[in-house]
Amino acid sequence: MVDVVIVGSVALDSVQTPFGKVEDVLGGAATYSSFSASFFSRPGVVAVVGKDFPEKHLDLLKGAGVDVSGIKVDGLSFRWKGFYEYDMNEAKTLSTELGSFQTFRPVLPDNFRKSRYVFLANIDPEIQLDVLGQVENPRLTMMDTMNFWIGNKREKLLKVISKVNILLLNDSEARQLFDTPNLVVAAGKALKLGPRYVIIKKGEHGALMFSGNSHFNAPGYPVEVIRDPTGSGDSFAGALIGYLAATDDISEPNIRKAMIYGSVVASFNAEDFSLERLKTLSRNDIEERYKEFEKIRRF
């Protein structure tokens, strides 16, 4: 049995930032989010990797307690190439090769189907829907997406949004999807589609959560050394749902706490390329920074 089912890319990334350059390193939304969830609970990943995908990457996930039995091996790996400019708030994509994800039809292992928490990380909305349909009775479902699907599969995407409890997206995506510069207006429109909560990620500026009648502002952590923000949004999401699954408490006060845990893990992730920082991160490191978050917002 897994606590959280996560579907999304498990990928090979090539990334350049003002602080360095890496090629074909471990990346992908489901990778970052499942590894981050693993600090709190037992995630299971649904994905496909190519035959070219290094075994050691799957071993890393397994070592963290991620159930990789839902990762199929077939064809070519998902590859993303991108770079960050000076202020590093936005990834610029050079190329995305979907590889085997293009024809991927997920089949959930039996021990995934009774999971009570589901995170549909960024991937084709049709795959997200397919996975959602195979989980029998989830208590909480959350989804992320990106500009590519907003532009290319808008209708399917809106259908997924109507079926989840928490919609997660970043600020520029929220503006694009709901055609407004104002995040409060965007969140209002999103809530009308069905989700009970909308969480808008703002990179170094933290994240906002909107429900029908309340609002929460999670700060970003002031990281002195940001080497590569890739995967920080996914780390945020993974830690968030991992914490919710571990506590099995989906009240709004607990979602607020979960967002802070998300911000903590995301801030660590940005300190180095790929999963280099997360690999050495301890639960104790997380708790210490959580306490710092309490200090930086007290007034």
Next chain:
Amino acid sequence: MVDVVIVGSVALDSVQTPFGKVEDVLGGAATYSSFSASFFSRPGVVAVVGKDFPEKHLDLLKGAGVDVSGIKVDGLSFRWKGFYEYDMNEAKTLSTELGSFQTFRPVLPDNFRKSRYVFLANIDPEIQLDVLGQVENPRLTMMDTMNFWIGNKREKLLKVISKVNILLLNDSEARQLFDTPNLVVAAGKALKLGPRYVIIKKGEHGALMFSGNSHFNAPGYPVEVIRDPTGSGDSFAGALIGYLAATDDISEPNIRKAMIYGSVVASFNAEDFSLERLKTLSRNDIEERYKEFEKIRRF
């Protein structure tokens, strides 16, 4: 006797945003900041306006309790023209006419010289220095600046920075002045120049405060209707120093509170053009939104 001396532009602004367009309306850093300070204490403005400057604008300030005896009338008014694009986070300047400020040599009225609080709002750093030298024994000095002075009067600007207790600037200015994309690094460099606190304004994302050994993250307020953000940074500063002067408490916990009052007044200001919203704002409105700020960050 005034509680806070404020020097900066009192100007006529022409502004276009996606929500409207105004011409030659009341604007200027000292205008917004003194009006905002007046909710808490008695500010006195040092500035020059042209003979073309409508008397009713000075009457508005007087009516709010601002001492305008330090505003000289001479030559032509300071005029700023700018616009905002879709996301409204950054003003694009079309033109700045300094008018009489170009040759302005401030002479402080006697009742200004014993003021214990000084805010050097955005203006030529030579004028800032001149004003600072005329206040006899200030308890707390704060300054703001903008990219124009960073580019054109860097040495003078660094001299002012070395003399104040609080340096206030926005995120892009901090990056430009200290030549780093990282705000934590920028703040560290700023603190080395002399100020005890550095406050970095981030528009809708709130503001960060750094001291030698602590950090505070003030959230932005989620405003549903932002019509014109012009002057919000000045409103933030004015309310902040107005609150500090009223409480005469410059401890860090009180500076944190003052930043929240600053964020509150700044968020109201963005709801309409010029001082339209501030004109109708009450202290009660401010206290209510202050309480909302407590709610949106509780976890």
